[in-house]
Amino acid sequence: MGNVDELESFIDETIHQAVAKHYMPTTFMQMRTRWGTVEAMRRLVISGDIQSGFTRLVGLGLVDYSIEATILKFPSYFDKDAREAAQWRLNQLKSGEYPNA
Secondary structure (H helix, E strand, C coil), rough: CCCCCHHHHHHHHHHHHHHHCCCCCCCHHHHHHHHHHHHHHHHHHHHHCCHHHHHHHHHHCCHHCCCCCCCCCCCCHHHHHHHHHHHHHHHHHHHHCCCCC
């Protein structure tokens, strides 16, 4: 879907939406600077750890702006493992099995 500029713009909007609700995704922003947007997103989503950013965005009603939802919105930039991990987390949320959400 689209080009990398669209993905970058969407992530910028995601950060803007989070900040507007008083959440600063500092860890993601640092990772983005270090590894670039796609690699930072991939690293976060394939981590087995429960991501506090995902939980915060869910709590703020911003699940559509989560890394997981963004990976599925822009699937061509991500490998199968990242897409499957993103889908799994979103499925857990929908089923009510996601912790702390």
